Amino acid sequence: MAGGPPKALPSTGPHSLRDMPHPLAGSSSEEAVGGDSTPSPDLLMARSFGDKDLILPNGGTPAGTSSPASSSSLLNRLQLDDDIDGETRDLFVIVDDPKKHVCTMETYITYRITTKSTRVEFDLPEYSVRRRYQDFDWLRSKLEESQPTHLIPPLPEKFVVKGVVDRFSEEFVETRRKALDKFLKRITDHPVLSFNEHFNIFLTAKDLNAYKKQGIALLTRMGESVKHVTGGYKLRTRPLEFAAIGDYLDTFALKLGTIDRIAQRIIKEEIEYLVELREYGPVYSTWSTLEGELAEPLEGVSACIGNCSTALEELTDDMTEDFLPVLREYILYSDSMKSVLKKRDQVQAEYEAKLEAVALRKEDRPKVPADVEKCQDRMECFNADLKADMERWQNNKRQDFRQLLMGMADKNIQYYEKCLMAWESIIPLLQEKQEAK
């Protein structure tokens, strides 16, 4: 883990809270940073308000620091394009090599996680650990806890109906591996989440279980503060932009659900079609045994139909393994995003309620009480984080779906090409003139 204050890295990352200007300190915030309004690395790092380099048992922060929710820094955050492209990437994670472990109490699969990084947060340039699904699940909960203002990527479904799906079949394991790999890659690509302490430990610790048992609260300040937001406040109106996001997510999830159903139905119909084809082809074979001159042509047709059947089976397998899981992941994703939106609403509700309470008290104070200030910070950070994450999410979603749908089209093209080849190849056979008797 990192020692002292981090260097100014070209990519975004956390920075010591000490350097954060106070949002309400007025113009001094600019001064503190050097007065320029162009996004400096420091401010860039200021985005993820909560991340800390040091483990502080009580989650407190050094005095004198607070959230950088000044308007300029907010603006900077929003202008920032956080898409890290390949050239600036300094963290690579791969999930592969699933292995089955048979123990007395249970059988389970572990996956190898290989990490390569030049970041200072990592003591070594390379790590290789093995993790199982529950470890991923642990990581995700920890991320949700510690980064409540961010959108945490989804995991593949936890529960599988035993007996219906074979948890240890090659196809299932491969599908899951791909999803877990995607999960880690999404975190890796996130400018804030990728620096999360738990994530680091997940990637590097030799004995994760021991670490889990320690139960050390690595809660960030934000995490801690959001955690304490009481749910008792009701938000009157969601601000327009978040309402729009909420509506979007609702419709989006709905449409994906429909697409999932359609895709499943198509696969079902294709499988039934396949069943009939498997009976159809051999009948030509049977017929060929009755014939003389027609025997070869009929046998040829039978073989051809057999080839098409195989191609169809490959198509349905691909769609089941590659297409459906990604759809479902995105539905899970949007569900978790809606929870984050709700949390945001709570934060805003609390702030507004407290603000109102102050106003009602009619006390003549020029200064806003500290706890109301804190609420405002929270809310503004949350809003900023969420908006930035939404934008990133939208971009990634677009790429993901472009790839997914193009992949679906590709698989269908390949299926038809295989069938085309089969049928074209028997035309000469059918046209062959029998040798004169």
Place this chain on the structure above:
Amino acid sequence: MEQAPPDPERQLQPAPLEPLGSPDAGLGAAVGKETEGAGEESSGVDTMTHNNFWLKKIEISVSEAEKRTGRNAMNMQETYTAYLIETRSIEHTDGQSVLTDSLWRRYSEFELLRSYLLVYYPHIVVPPLPEKRAEFVWHKLSADNMDPDFVERRRIGLENFLLRIASHPLLCRDKIFYLFLTQEGNWKETVNETGFQLKADSRLKALNATFRVKNPDKRFTDLKHYSDELQSVISHLLRVRARVADRLYGVYKVHGNYGRVFSEWSAIEKEMGDGLQSAGHHMDVYASSIDDILEDEEHYADQLKEYLFYAEALRAVCRKHELMQYDLEMAAQDLASKKQQCEELATGTVRTFSLKGMTTKLFGQETPEQREARIKVLEEQINEGEQQLKSKNLEGREFVKNAWADIERFKEQKNRDLKEALISYAVMQISMCKKGIQVWTNAKECFSKM
């Protein structure tokens, strides 16, 4: 029992004309197209005839179908379809075709024609009619006889039937067939006047013969076996094909749902919207393409069905042989027993049981004169029997020879036709694959623009 060599009464007398299209008139020629000049072949028609109709090549088409209502035999209202049969003769000189005859027939008249042909040409594999009722349908197709698609396919099937007859070297010369094409009124009466129904072999007799015949020609036994198997395998094929069509229809149609959901989804998207929307359109195109594809496949199914029904025609020829053979065997047996009786009477030994012998024993001997009389009768019968047996033998051999010739002709036709059918089926599949590739490539391009 009628036999098969060209019966002067039933045949139109001119010398062999050129059958329409010659043996190559397979299914391809059958579908209402003008048959190409088979004029290159030497026709062998050099004798003048008093029936000019047959000198020229003819074209037959069943060009239209019409719904009619009328009163049936029980004076009840009924709806039926009538088919317009047009016959054209092609003038040799300029290749133009002139409409010579045009009349309307309904399905039952076709059936009558075929029944007649079966009786008078038992050694010929008589072309089958298209099915009376739609069978082997997959769910979208209607099994209704009045359905326009069914009527259309039947029209083609009936045309094919007539062309098959017209291209058969023997059947094409049949007078009743000629009248079918030319004489609208009174044709039914003419057919019935031939009394063919009476000449038809009873089913019971035929069944009996099948079981009891001892030495049928092995080729016919094998052929019967083959036709049974052929019928079974083609039925199976048609059944499964219908199910395959059903499933394929389902697959394509469900894709149409993508069209709508992509459109709805595109409404909430900014950059992705256009790509989704246009991809959805291609999914709609994909879904609707299946209708034409499966309609084309019905033609393939019809080609198979024709040969399914041909199996029955083959069996009919085999049955006829068995019947003749059985008849021959019975006649020979009868002759043998008569000879035996005669011998016994002559020599006085009684080896065979006869009623006369019994009664003689019981009621007294017969006189020598009586015995002489009986022997004489028997000898006459034996003579007759021997003549009959000879002619039956001859008939039997003629039948076998002619039938087998036609069967060989049929086999060639079948191989040609089915090969063509398989090729056209493969071509259909290729076209379907190409369309699929096109649609998905288009969709992929739309997705890439998302």
